[in-house]
Amino acid sequence: MLKINDLHASIDGKAILKGIDLEVKAGEVHAIMGPNGSGKSTLANVLVGRDGYTVTRGRVTYNGQNLLELSPEERAHEGIFLAFQYPVEIPGVSNINLLKASVNAVRKHRGEKELDAIDFLKLVKAKLKTVDMKQELLYRSVNEGFSGGEKKRNEVFQMAVLEPTLAIMDETDSGLDIDALKAVASGVNALRADDRAIIVVTHYQRLLDYIVPDYVHVLAHGSVIKSGDKSLALELEKHGYGWIESHADDQAGAATVSGAG
Amino acid sequence: MNDLAINDYLGAHPDMSAALAGSATAWVAQTRRDALERFQSEGFPTPRHEAWRYTNVRPILKQSFTPSVAQRDDAEEIDLEKLSITPAVGPRLVFVNGHLSSRLSTLDDIDAGVRARSLAAVLDNEPDSVKPHLARQMPGCAHGFTIFNTAFAGDGALIELDAGVKATQPIELLYIVSTPNPGALAQPRNLLIAGPNSEAQIVERYIGPDGDAYFTNVVTEIVLQQDARLGHYKLQEEGDKAFHVGGLFVRHETGSRLYAHSISIGGSLVRNDVHVVLGAPHSACVLNGLYVAGGRQHVDNHTHIDHAEPDTNSNEVYKGIVDGRARAVFQGRVVVHQDAQRSDAQQSNKNLLLSRNAEVDTKPQLEIYADDVACSHGATVGQLDPDAVFYLRSRGVAEEAARGLLTYAFANDAVEKIQIVSLRERLESVIAAKLLKRDSVEELL
Structure with missing residues (x-):
């Protein structure tokens, strides 16, 4: 579904990603872990086409098409969804209206009929339950005055309504208490499906107790230094990032240096 | 004072004033003469006046507009349906070039205890009923356009709410500029008197065609008697070449409340002045403003709130969206006088600039002479x-x-x-x- 080859990206001329290779197939859940500044969030943002990130080298294909050519809205139409690390507050635009516009934009792109108000509301109310979100938040302005936990739940709720093909969770666990974390995880788990892939970007192993990944990749200094199954996350938890970085430097040091060039 | 336009207006005054409503009544004629005298010496404001620093009115003065005594003929041409005016749902007074058109107005459903009349008719028939209020609500520092209106205006709306009345329907005042001859000058003069403990909503809406230059110079005076509550809406939706200057002067008595909304969308050069005097304890006002300007529009909103007595409250939020080569000006002055202890004044002006060539000049001003008050003010100019x-x-x-x-x-x-x-x-x-x-x-x- 998603193929990333030798991806290099920079912000304001500063190289952040230095040669990422990654393949994600339908039905898989990949965790991307790494210390602060390793490039995890940059990778997530490059995949959704955020301004300010310049791809300097490499390719990203999504279902066979060149992803990097698409605008952010086109990527959304193609079924890519980012759960934001810092969800934006949008005063004056209600949650429900944004969702409706969003759902219909995607349906229109697929050549499907727009949902009428009743069907839409039915869909939305069913999805509210999956993340245990209060209905009143539907009619409030997007994220305005929401608590940290409510904002993250709202991201997962939007994801549940939009049913993306590729969902990218950017540090969705940061700042959550255990109840919110469980609710968010159960919302994500409910979306696991054979025709859908999920990329979970996280600093901590904690989230992966609840969203169990098929693969774990460790990012440091802008490249993947180690990949493995879920046990890699547990090892990281035990030994810390320092351990794996020094461990990986021995094996992959040369590659990292050439990538940085 | 070298402006041709001014000389034209001054020259026309003797003939006009005789034809204006109420001219036979001494105090009415005297009020106009006094205003004319002041106007002769002060003229229209220039950028040298601090309050007009960002708004140059030369475009209005370059041409001579035609003051109308009573262009009732103009009203005959008007078809409200063609102007996309939906049928009135409540009482509606329609003014064409500043003069009431009875044919277009409807007062069938007006609430008991609410009177909506032509000021001209009242000035002709029972002038003394408005003597305590007419031209009494403007401050001494009123600018040239307000004085110009006082000298020349003969008609407008007189709305009176009896004590205790709760109007169930908004009262709509619709001002249409019609330009069979180019360059109409409409100078409506409105007086709204809300009796003790009355409650109503009044909508002033200004419209006119695109493509023609005309000039509306309106003054509205409002008296809010004890515990009166008034919602006032001013909607400036005139055509793209229109000039519009408006003054709203409000005096509060004890416990009265004003909810004033000002929405400016149309016009080429627009200036709105709002002056509220919280002149009695426990009076309060809420000012809600919005201006949307694009192209080469110039929109200036000037507000002044006087907290003259203790326990008074004001809350003002003006927002603006400025695009193209448009320019918006906001000057908001709040004065908390020495005796106005325990007053609360909040003011904010927020602007959204959508183009590199658009400009906003904002100047919130807070002057506090009392020591036990809660006040804040702020202004922002930003992008999306x-x-x-x-x-x-x-x-x-x-x-x-x-x-x-x-x-x-x-x-x-x-x-x-x-x-x-x-x-x-x-x-x-x-x-x-x-x-x-x-x-x-x-x-x-």
């Missing part, structure tokens, strides 16, 4: 939040629609404070049409 634009795009909303939607949301803050549902809904679509590519955003509203 790029993070918010991206957030919407990442949810599948096209970029242009995302920008339009965020712009609309900025304005909607002011629109949703409007209490009259039909008016709010109409303005929502009018503003959406002005701001947005309709088809792409309609579904978001």
